[in-house]
Amino acid sequence: MSDRTSPESDRRSAQSSPRAGLFVVLEGGEGAGKTTQLSRLDQWLQQSGRSVVRTREPGGTQIGERIRTLVLDHGQGEVDPRTEALLMAAARAAHVEQRIRPALAQGAVVLCDRYIDSSLAYQGAGRGLGVEPVAQVNHWATDGLSPDLTVVLDVIPELSRQRRSDRDGGSAGDRIESAEDSFHATLRQAFLDRAAQAPERYLVLDASAPVEQIQQLIRDRVAAELGDHQ
Template sequence: MNQIRRGGFIAFEGGDGAGKTTQLTLLESWFRERSLPYERTREPGGTPIGERIRSLVLEHGQGEVDPRTEALLFAASRAAHVVQRIEPALEAGRFVLCDRYVDSSVAYQGVGRQLGAEAVAEVNAFATGGLQPDLTVVLDIEPAAARARREGRDGDSDRIESAEDAFHERLRAAFLARAEADPQRYLVLQAADAPESIQAEIRVRVQELLSP
């Protein structure tokens, strides 16, 4: 019997308004055109319990959510996501295309909310069993440019998106620091570049993951 090759795990990170959804959609089309097995998912969310947690931490009107509670809720959502969705897909030989993962918690709660990057990373290592993406794409964007993009969208910003620019500047620095510490696993791209140009660079790196 032939053993099923384990799939690959690709996460997209960056500040709100960086264009993750656009790039995920373009990459998803590329996978579909080539009949490559994949699943697209997101965090927080990806499972029924994760989607309920998403509404608790992102929507306005949920009452005060302090930073530590916020970090633990994200970690709980991620734990369910790994067990129920990500690991089964990888074991079945599918690629997982994920909008946000551990880096977001380290950036948003660890650095943005100033809980400490190491403390939040440790909690999430426990939540995920140490599972890391094979490739993390970081779309880098200046907070002012990201805010302009968010203001141009339909609908209101969520509770975290509406934080001040100083908060988003800390996030940006955190994402870049994480990428700099492990350059082989990260791909940092400028969100201000043309979407097609960004996608071309992403596909080059993904093709390397597909090669035996």
């Protein structure tokens, strides 16, 4: 049986559907600095005259935001790993169909906070469901749409915990943020493993580096990607 969910097969499936825009995803553990980097990248691209659509997962659509609440908020009752993975995939299916593909077809640069790699890390590795079954579900949910570039902000669990505590005033955070350091260590390794499988499509950066240094490296890579897509 062929591996339909490998990085290379994802790329071939995505390329089979023509698109004019550029799809950039930022990934990484909690407190990696994705929001800060996305904000700065969004502003830079717009100042350069680019049409930009900035979005997030889970979320990005009305139904996606409802699912986000179900998955992340405390007080929703028990959410077992399989249900969590399927909810994430459902939100992603709506996101791709309703927002990402239309934006790409119009030539926009789509900047997304998390995508499939987060499900592979959080539910596949972190929750112990296995990367392969989670990849298969998400390949189907997105009809094979892969990012042109995935930036992984690599953050160690200790720094992740410190940043989350500073940001949230010492509160535990949502259901996923409040997990033990061992869970976040598993996530970190899963992101690194994923990037190692397709280094031409990933940019891994040290999240502890200065914000401006990280941003410049991201801009340099995005500029190169935009040049390739002219």
